[in-house]
Amino acid sequence: MSSLLEVRGLTKRYLGLTAVDGVTFDVERGSVVGLIGPNGSGKSTIVDCVSGFQPAHGGQWMLDGRALTGWPAHRIAGAGLTRTFQTVRAYDELSLLDNLCVATQESDGVGWLASLARTRRLRSTETAAAARARGLLATVGLAEYAGAPAAMLSYGQRKLLAIAAAMMARPRLVVLDEPVAGVNPTMVRRIEDVIHQFNAEGVTLIIVEHNVDFIMSLCGRVIVLEAGRKIADGPPSLIRNDPRVLAAYLGQSRATEISHERG
Amino acid sequence: MDPGIFLQLLLNGIVIGVIYALVAMGLSLIFGVLELVNFAHGEFYMLAAMLAYFLTMRLSLGYAATVAVVTILAVCLGYVFYEALLVHIHGGGFERSILLTLGLSMVLQNGAVFLFTTTPRMIETPLSYANIVAGSVRVSVTRVLALALGLVAFAALYLILYRTRIGRAMRGVAQNREAALMVGIDPRAVSRLAVAIGIGLSGLAGAALAPVYAVHPLMGFSFVFKAFAIIILGGLGNIAGAAIMAVALGIVESVVGGFLPLVMVDALVFSSMIGMLLLRPEGLFGRGVRV
Amino acid sequence: MTRGWLGALGALLGVAVLFAIPRLTGNEYLLALGISFATFSVLSGGLNLVYGYTGLLSFAQVGFFGIGGYTAALLVTERAWSLWAGAVAGGVLAALVGLVIGYSSLRLSRHSFAIVSLSFALLCMIVARDWVSLTRGAMGIPGLPVPGLDLPGWRWRLSRPADFYYLLLGFAVMAQALFYVVVSSRLGRAMRAIKLNEPLAQSHGIDPLRYKLLAIALSAWLAGIAGGFFVFYLTIVDPSIFDFYYTETMLIMVIIGGPGSFWGVLGSSAVLAALPDLLRFTTDLRMVLYGAVLIAAMLIFPGGVGGWLDRRRLRRWRRPSLTTP
Numbered sequence: 001m002s003s004l005l006e007v008r009g010l011t012k013r014y015l016g017l018t019a020v021d022g023v024t025f026d027v028e029r030g031s032v033v034g035l036i037g038p039n040g041s042g043k044s045t046i047v048d049c050v051s052g053f054q055p056a057h058g059g060q061w062m063l064d065g066r067a068l069t070g071w072p073a074h075r076i077a078g079a080g081l082t083r084t085f086q087t088v089r090a091y092d093e094l095s096l097l098d099n100l101c102v103a104t105q106e107s108d109g110v111g112w113l114a115s116l117a118r119t120r121r122l123r124s125t126e127t128a129a130a131a132r133a134r135g136l137l138a139t140v141g142l143a144e145y146a147g148a149p150a151a152m153l154s155y156g157q158r159k160l161l162a163i164a165a166a167m168m169a170r171p172r173l174v175v176l177d178e179p180v181a182g183v184n185p186t187m188v189r190r191i192e193d194v195i196h197q198f199n200a201e202g203v204t205l206i207i208v209e210h211n212v213d214f215i216m217s218l219c220g221r222v223i224v225l226e227a228g229r230k231i232a233d234g235p236p237s238l239i240r241n242d243p244r245v246l247a248a249y250l251g252q253s254r255a256t257e258i259s260h261e262r263g
Numbered sequence: 264m265d266p267g268i269f270l271q272l273l274l275n276g277i278v279i280g281v282i283y284a285l286v287a288m289g290l291s292l293i294f295g296v297l298e299l300v301n302f303a304h305g306e307f308y309m310l311a312a313m314l315a316y317f318l319t320m321r322l323s324l325g326y327a328a329t330v331a332v333v334t335i336l337a338v339c340l341g342y343v344f345y346e347a348l349l350v351h352i353h354g355g356g357f358e359r360s361i362l363l364t365l366g367l368s369m370v371l372q373n374g375a376v377f378l379f380t381t382t383p384r385m386i387e388t389p390l391s392y393a394n395i396v397a398g399s400v401r402v403s404v405t406r407v408l409a410l411a412l413g414l415v416a417f418a419a420l421y422l423i424l425y426r427t428r429i430g431r432a433m434r435g436v437a438q439n440r441e442a443a444l445m446v447g448i449d450p451r452a453v454s455r456l457a458v459a460i461g462i463g464l465s466g467l468a469g470a471a472l473a474p475v476y477a478v479h480p481l482m483g484f485s486f487v488f489k490a491f492a493i494i495i496l497g498g499l500g501n502i503a504g505a506a507i508m509a510v511a512l513g514i515v516e517s518v519v520g521g522f523l524p525l526v527m528v529d530a531l532v533f534s535s536m537i538g539m540l541l542l543r544p545e546g547l548f549g550r551g552v553r554v
Numbered sequence: 555m556t557r558g559w560l561g562a563l564g565a566l567l568g569v570a571v572l573f574a575i576p577r578l579t580g581n582e583y584l585l586a587l588g589i590s591f592a593t594f595s596v597l598s599g600g601l602n603l604v605y606g607y608t609g610l611l612s613f614a615q616v617g618f619f620g621i622g623g624y625t626a627a628l629l630v631t632e633r634a635w636s637l638w639a640g641a642v643a644g645g646v647l648a649a650l651v652g653l654v655i656g657y658s659s660l661r662l663s664r665h666s667f668a669i670v671s672l673s674f675a676l677l678c679m680i681v682a683r684d685w686v687s688l689t690r691g692a693m694g695i696p697g698l699p700v701p702g703l704d705l706p707g708w709r710w711r712l713s714r715p716a717d718f719y720y721l722l723l724g725f726a727v728m729a730q731a732l733f734y735v736v737v738s739s740r741l742g743r744a745m746r747a748i749k750l751n752e753p754l755a756q757s758h759g760i761d762p763l764r765y766k767l768l769a770i771a772l773s774a775w776l777a778g779i780a781g782g783f784f785v786f787y788l789t790i791v792d793p794s795i796f797d798f799y800y801t802e803t804m805l806i807m808v809i810i811g812g813p814g815s816f817w818g819v820l821g822s823s824a825v826l827a828a829l830p831d832l833l834r835f836t837t838d839l840r841m842v843l844y845g846a847v848l849i850a851a852m853l854i855f856p857g858g859v860g861g862w863l864d865r866r867r868l869r870r871w872r873r874p875s876l877t878t879p
Contacts, residue, residue: 369845
């Protein structure tokens with residue numbers, strides 16, 4: 001069986017700088033894959049390209065065998081690949097419930113005319129969506145604020161909301177861009193639990209993070225980038241001791257020190 | 264076609280083109296540095312012309328003194344404009360800046376109409392009737408003076424932008440805002456100066472050209488839209504491009520206007536602007552700034 | 555539930571009162587104000603849809619208004635169409651033009667659309683003034699004939715101001731109902747999502763271009779039809795139909811009422827349409843006031859009346875603490 005996501009030779013340049021240089025990797029169905037690397041290694045660029053927010057200069061990627069290369073962002077989301085953003089995004093003036101229901105309205109098959117005419121099909125679809133939204137809010141622990149505007153949430157709560165929204169349309173693959181950056185330890189654990197739960201329900205996840213400990217404990221497999229290239233790809237135990245990874249993060253001399261310490 | 268007439272029209276076109284250029288370059292500078300469309304730009308031009316009329320006709324100030332006073336006041340007004348209004352919405356979104364400056368233009372324009380009525384006024388001094396004659400070409404002295412002032416302004420602007428530190432900072436901010444901020448350029452100081460210069464140029468244009476054409480409260484309105492067209496055609500934020508397009512427009516208007524109904528030129532200009540925006544958004548001369 | 559029904563009843567009552575006015579008073583000035591309100595409500599409602607809900611600043615509304623007016627006038631005087639067909643055709647043409655300029659400029663950037671829409675409005679003014687063979691130039695097309703409606707059992711000749719009052723008011727009610735249905739539906743919610751956070755909306759599968767074009771086309775269509783009816787009320791169409799004055803006024807209506815607030819904009823349209831009478835200002839001073847209001851709004855209260863009311867409602871929700879389990 002082929003992988004859920006196949007990325008082949010992804011390349012992106014910015015004004016003469018090659019941000020992503022021929023990156024290739026697979027993501028297996030049901031797995032949680034971490035994507036780490038020092039600043040400027042190209043992690044967020046890969047996310048932006050694969051999800052359609054930035055055009056790639058080369059390479060291709062497929063979801064379940066279906067080529068998504070060159071597709072606009074909204075179409076990729078409709079195909080089952082959703083994402084969250086590094087700068088946490090929410091519809092501040094809409095309620096939490098609305099924030100989630102918006103995320104599924106394009107994929108439930110109800111057209112514009114039916115929406116305006118408020119047909120029975122529309123109403124039952126909206127009821128189902130609201131129910132699903134409440135369920136997701138309960139999962140992330142925000143159920144009591146369902147009717148409140150998103151502007152009222154704290155930073156960490158907005159991150160949870162964004163993850164819940166990304167799950168609304170039953171995606172096959174969700175890419176989380178720095179889900180725990182700037183978040184207090186209690187909230188980090190909560191987000192980790194939430195991710196576990198969604199993964200248990202069958203969602204495949206790619207997590208981009210700077211918090212290496214978080215990635216190591218959560219992910220079954222870790223991909224490491226440096227200067228736009230993939231330098232390591234494997235289970236956390238292997239990655240932790242990989243000399244190239246250590247060198248990328250800590251500089252060569254310190255990396256050598258650590259390898260010697262570890263024996 | 265009589266070469267004498269052609270030369271006459273050409274010269275007139277160059278003069279008006281240089282004045283267009285002053286206004287357009289000011290607008291372009293403000294857009295480039297602040298990413299702000301100054302809808303009220305034409306009104307500053309109008310106010311300068313009205314003030315020039317007042318100084319010349321009521322206080323009997325000479326041409327040079329009038330231009331100097333008005334220009335200095337315009338620069339100060341630009342400074343005030345920035346500190347009182349623009350600084351508050353700086354970075355607050357494109358739409359807010361359009362609406363704010365639109366509001367200001369409504370206040371200034373309609374206020375001027377209310378106070379002075381729409382009756383056009385002509386500045387009439389002995390200078391108005393003086394002409395320089397060379398062969399079959401006759402150019403009014405006022406036009407020559409306006410041209411001279413415009414060229415001096417070009418030179419001054421060039422010197423500021425390319426030979427001073429803060430000028431370099433302005434160009435830096437116009438080309439790449441984030442990078443400029445990262446190297447420690449103070450956005451407020453640069454923006455303030457850009458607005459002061461931009462409004463100053465408008466003021467200079469208004470004062471310089473006041474003796475040539477009629478002065479009335481609505482003169483800024485058509486000017487500013489033409490200025491928009493010029494900077495879009497020349498490349499948003501590209502000051503040199505704006506100057507070139509402006510002079511070209513002035514020449515085309517004058518030469519074509521001598522033979523065809525001028526109205527067609529307006530339509531051509533605005534259609535070109537729309538076409539340019541859609542087909543080549545960076546303008547003819549390339550972008551100084553992303554739209 | 556009951557609040558919804560009460561609101562609907564209130565709206566119906568209000569409409570009934572408005573329709574009854576010509577019977578209660580013969581004051582033609584009042585009728586003229588009513589016609590002005592009805593017409594502006596369609597224009598500002600459309601601008602609210604495009605700018606207030608979808609986030610696109612547009613100066614093109616007046617262009618659509620005038621295109622509708624000229625199209626209807628030309629079809630009636632040159633091709634003997636009825637006003638009804640002519641106005642609808644005007645609306646359709648305006649919508650098509652809107653789609654064209656929307657599609658071509660929206661793909662570039664948000665700023666492009668604002669500037670292109672402004673250029674479009676100016677171009678309309680210039681074409682109306684200068685393409686004399688099409689539009690009769692600065693003199694326009696005067697002496698537009700009295701429109702009529704012939705139904706089995708009923709003949710209606712729109713010869714009195716009261717007739718146009720009923721026409722424009724009736725049309726405005728239908729237009730507002732359509733606006734309301736759209737903005738309170740999931741389409742309106744998608745538009746708001748696009749305005750609030752466009753990349754987020756894209757990540758949720760929403761195609762911003764489709765919704766922006768919908769907003770533009772709908773507002774253009776209604777503005778065009780309104781234009782068709784309006785010029786027959788004036789019995790003349792000339793380049794002044796494209797005056798910047800209309801743009802400035804509808805912008806003020808949207809800004810004061812609150813961009814994105816359906817009732818706010820409707821209310822401010824009513825108040826501002828009546829204002830010339832209430833304040834007895836000359837046009838110039840009124841515009842100075844509008845300009846000052848615009849400046850104040852941008853500096854202090856960008857949300858208008860509607861936004862202020864929303865913020866008051868929002869204060870119910872206290873900010874949850876970070877340690878909430």
